[in-house]
Amino acid sequence: MKRQFRKMHGLGNDFVIFDARDVPLEMDVATARALGDRRTGIGFDQLIVMEPSDTADLRMRIWNSDGSEVEACGNATRCVALIAGGHSRIETMAGILEGQAGDGEAEIDMGVPRFGWDEIPLAYPLDTATLPIGWEGLRDPAAVNVGNPHVIFFVDDAGSVELERLGPIIENDPLFPDRINVNIASLEDGAIRLRVWERGAGLTRACGTGACATAVAAIRRKLVADRVEVRLPGGALTISWTPGATIRMRGGATHVFTGEVDL
Template identity: 60%
Template sequence: MTTGRFHKMHGLGNDFVIIDAREEEITLSGAQVAAIADRHSGVGCDQLIILRPSIDADVKMQIFNSDGSQVEACGNASRCVAKLIGDETRIETDGGIIIGSATADGAIVDMGTPRFDWQSIPLAYAMDTLNMPVGWEDLQNPATVNVGNPHVIFFVDDSASVELDRLGPMIEFDPLFPEKVNVNIAHIKNGAIYLRVWERGVGLTRACGTGACATAVAAIKRGLVSSPVQVNLPGGTLVIGWHDGESIQMQGPTSYVFSGEADWTRF
């Protein structure tokens, strides 16, 4: 497929170009993905999603960041795909199979069970992942959680005061994280989480579904909040539910922006 239709959707401002390739094959290079994601000369998006046939689920979701790199999971994209397809949808990702159901204003997604052992994050060497004995400047003793992709979470007094645009890439590329890492900065107020995310391969983002899940799980494990918890991001609010040993439930709104057609060979 060289020319085809696409959908533009977003969840809380975390936006996606979604290409349905379940009936016609499409292959894009990392450079092509980056060109499509460019907000000045392409369609523009945080992530590009290709939907493919799946043997084990209703659909396979291939996820690319705006720099052309491929990643294992994306919570907001999962919600958008669930809303796009409708009903209850089993979605295969490289991070595992998740289940999404459309709601009136968006979708609720079962994100599976989080992983906490250092090999599954992964980290370069063994350590306590709930209270890591490491830090970067004033950001100290984070937690790490894998929710299909790796996240490091710092709880601070005021998330807005952290220079995340400067510290985010420093932490993302630290050798401690052999597959790089998503960086989450959060504070707790009145039982709710206020969160900012530096997303690996993307940068500062208005919302990150897996980041909201990982941060909520870490906050619950540390006894800072109870489930379900409201997670407030720059783009809006998600509600995350999780109890130890169970899967993560994430609910929030999605928006269908427009559909279009493109000649992919031009990118």
Template identity: 55%
Template sequence: MRVDFTKMHGLGNDFVVIDQRARENVHMDRALAAALADRNTGIGCDQVILLEPSEVADFRMRIFNADGGEVEACGNASRAIALFHGSAARIETGGGLLEVTPGNGGAAVAMGRPRFGWEDIPLDYAMDTSEMPLSWDGLERPFAVNVGNPHAVFFVPAIEDVELGSLGPTIERDPVFPEGVNVGVASVASRDRISLRVWERGAGLTRACGTGACAAVVAAVERGLTDRIVTVALPGGELVISYDEDGQITMRGPASESFRGSFDPADYGAA
């Protein structure tokens, strides 16, 4: 049995999308997701996205990182799926309900409200999440926030000076984050512009991270560093994030289809 897929990306953060809304084509587990994501022996992607029926929304989106672990949310994937679906939709995710509206070669995604409680991140023990009293090799006092998945945001003078490839996995797996964490380093250029790099939990360095951009803007606004509408410059391109007075986050940016194909799950050891 061959399974159809669509390869998509949002600012270079790339996905293998498998549509199972009409019928189940394959049972996705950690091993198969990791095999498909492998860039040498699989299709290659940062995340595998599974679309399924939902009882509470138009459909459900499940997200598997490159290491095969299932996570709650992915902002860039949400824009890609809006484009894939082709019309406005409510999407069920592990991090809550999203509302997406495609248009102008991308989509707007209503990401909901951030959560700031230490138990919402979650952390191993109670502390101030707006300025955590912790440091890792010069990176200190991050802002921790859950925007569908957990993020620790560090504000630094220059993001290119941070060895995120080595520090990222150390922070991601620190016991203070019992479920792991995404790690962002951000520099504020002006009241309406920041630059950002993200080490994604279970995926590593990626060219863009939509929830990371949302987390960075929330952190910047809460610390009084920026206004509420901010352009976020990532290695793969730019996103515009709005964080309104009511606490609602909206992300706007591009998404694209790369190609379509099919695979046989048996080639990856799946039944």
């Protein structure tokens, strides 16, 4: 069975996107993992399937390159919003997100962040504003759920951390029963410099939910203003949030090519 797909990226965080709104597509762990192999498949950080929705304009399902299905992906949501065009409501496992697309970028309302230890979730109660834990030199992180779970470490130099080594250790720590996305952030001229180890995908050039979670954690700690630029290896996102409100994320989304694959 041959299916057409779009290859897109948000600041280098790359996706294979199938539009199954008219013709259904069954996706499973093995198929997602095979397609995600950059040598023998197509290659991606996440695979996206767009489906019909009874509660929104469309439904978006998300698989990591290791085949695991996840709740949310900010960069992918911008890409899907660009495909949908104009204003769209997108159903995800994390809830309904609203997007406004135009001129190669999109702004997404990412919903309200969650801070309860059982909402992250953690294995046992801890103060998520400053977790009294650490891994080697990384200590006292914040934890935020923005549709998927994130832990955020603020350091002097985000580039100096061995994230490729420490990322999988923290991701799979028993403290995080659903595993965790690991963010390493430092302050830079009023902005945030950020590197992310994505749960199920590894080091990535950009992570939209990671940028949202990190901005929220920095605003809670009064390290930055309520509208901040987050600089990732692949480019910058603008994140806005005030306590009690929803998070707004703005940034680019790029179509690379359209292809066809035999499933």
